[in-house]
Amino acid sequence: MSQDASTFQSMANAIRALTMDAVQAANIGHPGMPMGMADVATVLYSDYLKFDPKDPQWPDRDRFVLSAGHGSMLIYSLLHLTGYAEPTMDDIRNFRQLGSPCAGHPENFLIDGVECTTGPLGQGLAMGVGMAIAERHLNAKFGDDVIDHKTWVLAGDGCLMEGINHEAIGIAGHLELGNLIVLWDDNNVTIDGSVELSSSEDVLARYEATKWHTVRCDGHDPADIRRAIVEAVSDPRPSIVACKTIIGKGSPNKQGTSGVHGAPLGENEVAAARVELGWEHEPFVIPDDIMANWRELGKRGGEANAAWKARLDASGKKADLENQLAGVADQAAPALEEHISALAKDPPKVASRKASEMALGPLTEKIPQLIGGSADLTGSNNTKTASTDPLTCGNYGGRYLYYGIREFGMAAAMNGMFLHGGVVPYGGTFLIFSDYARNAIRLSALQKAGVVYVMTHDSIGLGEDGPTHQPVEQVMSLRLIPNLNVYRPADAIETAECWALALQTPNTPSVLCLSRQNLPPVRGEGDENWTAASNRSAKGAYRLKAAGADRKVVLLATGSEVSVALDTAAALEAQGIGADVVSVPCQELFNKQDAAYKADLIPADALAVSIEAGVTQGWERYTGMNGLNIGLDRFGASAPAPVLFEHFGFSAEKIVPQILAKLAN
C-alpha cells in the first residue's frame, strides 16, 4: 500500500524515535543505521515483506535478516510496531539490559521474528544465502503453492567489505537465487570515517561480476525505493539494492557522520531530532493512529497466512510438509542400526573419513532432510553419497552442494539453512580450515543450530602436506566453544555412533574430527545388535578395555590414538602393569556425566595418561597435574604419517618408558 506522504513519514519516524530513545536510555548503542534505513524498512514491511506477527514460525513467511546487527533497534521497533508478542514497550525501554529480549545485537534464541543472530559482520548476509537455498529446495519439493517466499537482507558497508561477502555472493550468484534480495545501506560511512578511507571499490560492479542483479535508489524516497524493489523482485538473479541513505537521518547535527554510528545522540541532540522530525511525542510513546497504521500491516500478513493455510490444506501435502519440518533426531540411530551391526561382524580397517561416508550412506538414504556438501574437497571429505544428487540452479531438489573453496561462506550458509527449517545440513572441509570458518561455527553454537561439520584430515596423521595442513590445536580449541560437541571417533563403529549422536542434538552443532589415514578397528564385539541404547559413545567416554593385571594406569585417548593406547596398554600389561583404556570420543558429553561415572572411569588411585596428537593443554582437566599428557605442543612437519607418529612419540615404544618413569616417581 502506498501510504500518503505524511502517514509514511510518521510511520518511519516511529522507528527513528524508538531507536534514539532506546539508545539514549541505555546510554549505549547504534542509532545511525535504524534512523538511516527507517524509510527503506517501512516500505519493505508495508508493501513487500510476507510476515504474520501472530505466527512467527509460519513456514512460508519471508525471512528478514538484519545482517548489520548493530542496528538492532530497527528490528525491535519493527517487531513491536507490527504487533509481535515481543518486544513489549517495556522490553524496548530495557534495551541492552539483562533479561530484556532486546539485546545489543539481535539474538534468534531470545525473540521471535529475529531469524538469526547477527552482529559479526557479513554473516547475516551469508546466512540469508543459506535460507534462500533452503527455500528453493523446499519449493522444488512442495511447489509454489506451499513454499514460495523471499529472503531479505539488510546489510551495511561492513557486511560487504568482509571477506565472507565474496564467498556468500559467489554461492548465491552461481545458484541463481532470485528470491534473495539484499538492501544495502549505502551511507558511505564506517566507524573510522568515510568509506573512502579504506575502500575504492565499485560495489555494484563487483556484484554484477558475480552474476547479481543490481539497482540503486534514494533510500529516503518511498516511491524510488518501491521502484527499485519491484525491479529486484522481477529479476531472476539475486539482487542488491543500493539504498543511498544518510546515516542517522533525523539527527540534525550528527547525521551523515561516523559519530552517529555507534553512540547515543545525547539528550540535546535527541531533542533537536524531535524538532527536525516533527515528532512531538514523549519517549516510548507511539500515538494510536501511527500504531494503528503499523498494526494494519501485521493484520494483512495474518490474512495471507490464513490463505496459505487453506492452500496447504487443499494441497494434500500438509503431512509431508510437517514431516519435512520435523526434526531428524529420532531417525538417526534407527537409520544406523543395520549398518553398525553389520560392521560389528567384520570390523573394517578404514579411515574415519571413509567410515563417515559409510555411515552417511544409510543416513542420507533414510533421512531426506539431510543436505550434504563440501568446500571443494568432496573426494577428500567423503561427504557425497548415492542419495545426494547435486543441488544446482537447474535442480534445486538436489541434496549436495558444491560450495566451492569457501569454508566460511559454507558454514554460514549451513547455519541459514538450518535456521530456515526443513533441512539439516552437513558440510565438509579439512579440520585445519575450521579456522577459516571458526566464527560461523561459533554462531552455530550460539544460535543452537544443529548443523554437522565433517572435518577430515584431523592431525599429523594426514602426513606429507605438513604443518600448514596439520591440525594441532584445532580439536582442543573447538572444544572450548560453548554448546558445541566435538567428536573424534576411533574407528568405523565409533564414527557411526558419533554420527548418530550428532544428529540427535538439534540444538547443539557438532564437529566430527576424522582421520585421513586408515584406523584399525577397536570395536565390534558386543555391537552385533546395535541400537541407540547401546551407543557406547553416548556418554562421551567409556572403558574400551579393562586392565588385566592390577590397575595402575588409565589411558585416555581419542581418534587415531586409541589404537596407540591399546598398544601401550598391552605393553604395560606384558610387564604386569594393569592399564585401562578409555576412549573419549566427545569430552563435552563426558563432562555432563555424574561424578560416580567419571570416578569409575578415571579413578583417583591410577595414573591418568592422555594420548592425543594435539596440544595437551585442556587434558589436565582429566589427568590432573600429576598425570601424564602425551601430545604435540608444537607444529607438525611434512613426512609420511607413520614417520611422523614415530617421530613425535605416538607409539607404545615411546610412551611406555614415560609411564614407567612416572610410576616410579
Next chain:
Amino acid sequence: MSQDASTFQSMANAIRALTMDAVQAANIGHPGMPMGMADVATVLYSDYLKFDPKDPQWPDRDRFVLSAGHGSMLIYSLLHLTGYAEPTMDDIRNFRQLGSPCAGHPENFLIDGVECTTGPLGQGLAMGVGMAIAERHLNAKFGDDVIDHKTWVLAGDGCLMEGINHEAIGIAGHLELGNLIVLWDDNNVTIDGSVELSSSEDVLARYEATKWHTVRCDGHDPADIRRAIVEAVSDPRPSIVACKTIIGKGSPNKQGTSGVHGAPLGENEVAAARVELGWEHEPFVIPDDIMANWRELGKRGGEANAAWKARLDASGKKADLENQLAGVADQAAPALEEHISALAKDPPKVASRKASEMALGPLTEKIPQLIGGSADLTGSNNTKTASTDPLTCGNYGGRYLYYGIREFGMAAAMNGMFLHGGVVPYGGTFLIFSDYARNAIRLSALQKAGVVYVMTHDSIGLGEDGPTHQPVEQVMSLRLIPNLNVYRPADAIETAECWALALQTPNTPSVLCLSRQNLPPVRGEGDENWTAASNRSAKGAYRLKAAGADRKVVLLATGSEVSVALDTAAALEAQGIGADVVSVPCQELFNKQDAAYKADLIPADALAVSIEAGVTQGWERYTGMNGLNIGLDRFGASAPAPVLFEHFGFSAEKIVPQILAKLAN
C-alpha cells in the same frame, strides 16, 4: 632475454620433469600446477624477476609468493635450477620426507627463497599485499635507487575464491599498489572438478571493480606471457594477469583434469609425459646445457645485486637502511622506561586498551619501524598515535593503515609486511574477531613473524554488545596456538610491560588482550625506576600480593580479574585465611620458567584458584583437578559490564563462599 623456442621449452620442461618425478618418488603431491605454470614461471624468472640466488636476503629483491602453495615443486624447482644453495637435488629427491627442506607446502623457515609459508589458500596473495605495502613504505623513505622492487604472486582459483581475496585486493586496489602483480593460474579446474561446478564469476571484472588492472594471456605462449607482463608492469594499478593454462600440461592423458591436481601421475603416465615433452633424461637429472641456461639467470641477478650495492654505497643511506632493517627488540623496553616510571608515580585507572595507546605513544615516537592500523576500529582499539600519519596511496611514508572491515586481510598483510622486513606491524580489532583472522594468526606463529595483534574488548566486560561480541573462549583458544604469546595485562603498567615483551620476541607473534572497561591500578609501588630488568611480567606470572595470614589459597588471575582476585584475597584475609594473588599476564612465558619458580608461585600445599572471565578448560594445568576454576563456560549476555560481572559471579562476594566450601572439604 627471449630464448629461442627450443631453449625455452627445455627450461620449462625441466620444471615439469622435476615436479612429476619428485611427486612420483614421494608417491603424493600436486603435479598439476607446476606443470601448468612452468612456462609462465620460466618467463618470469628469465625476464622479469629480480633475484640473486647467492644473496637470498638482498633487501631490494623482488618478492615471489607461491600463493597456490600446494604447487610447491614449482618453487623448489626454480630455486634449484637458478642456483640457490638449497634445495639440492637430494633435497628434491626427498620431497615431502622428514628433514627435507622441500616440505609438502613451502615453509619460509625451512628454506631461503621461499618468502612466506603458503598452502592455506588466499593468504599468500594477501601476504603479497603486505609485502607490497612494506616496499612502497621503504621506497618512500629511501628512494628508487635503494628500494624499488615488485611483488609477484602466483595464485590459483582457490586463492581467488576464498573470502580473504576480496579483503586483500580491496586493500591493494585502494592503496594503488602498482608494484604488485598477480599471475593467476587460470586453468578452470578445482579439486571437485570444473570451476563451473561452484562459480559463475567473471574474475577480472571483479578485480576491475576493485581498481585493479587486468590482462589475459595464453599461459603456454612465452611471447604472449611477456606481452601481458609488460602491460602489467607499466600500469600504475596492481595487476592480475589471467594466464590461461592447462593444468598438468605435458601429461598426455591427465592434463586438463582435476585428477592431475593433487595426485602423482603414476609410473606409466610419467613415462608417457616424458615422450610427450620430449624429455629423455633420467629422473632428477638435468642436462648440463639446460642447467647452464637456468644458472645464467641466477648470475644475471647477482650482477644486478652488485650494481644495487654500489648504488647503496654511493647513496649515503646505507647506515639508515641497515638501521631500518635491524630488529626492534632492543628498542622496546628503553622506549618505555620513562613512561612506566611516570605511571608508577600516579597509577591511572584506565582501560587496558587506553593503556595500550599510552604505551604506543613513546613506542611509535621512538621506533620508526612500527606501522599501526586497525580493521575499522581505530577509536575503539586505540591504535593510532600522534607519530603515525595515515599510510595512503598519496603518502606511502605514513605509518598508520586504515585496513577497513577486513580482519583476515589485515592479519595476513601484517605477516607479509613483517616478512618483507624493515617494518614491524601492529594491528587492532575486537578480540572476538580474532576468529575471523585466526588462520593468519596461526601463520604468524608458524612463520615466526613477530607481529603484534592489539585485540580489545576482551571479555564480557565489554558489556551491552552481548554474546556475539563477548570473547569467552578466545583467550584460551589463542593460547593453544604454538609459538604465540597471548598477553592479558591487568592495568596500565602491566600493559606497557606486555608491549615491551611483545616487541622483544621477533620470532614469536603476540596477542594483547585488552579491556574496554576501566581497570583499577594494581601496580605502581616499586616501579618508579622501571627498566627492562624490572619487568615483572617477563616471567609470565608473578606474585602480586603475598598472603598476610598463613597461606591457604593462591589466586591466579589475568587482566580485569586481577583486581577481583585482590578483592577476594582481602576478604579471605579478613577471615584469617592467607591468600597470595598471582597475576598471570602470559601463560606461555610462565610455562617456560623452571620448576622451582613455578612451585614457589603455586605451592602444592595451597588451594589454587583461577579467576578469568572466560572458559575454564586449560586452567587445570595450574590448579590441578582439586583446585577451583572461576570462569565462564557459557556464552555471555547483553547488559552493562558491572551487572554482568556480578551476574556471572566475578566478585569477591560470589567467589569467597566457593573457596571456603573447597577449603572445608
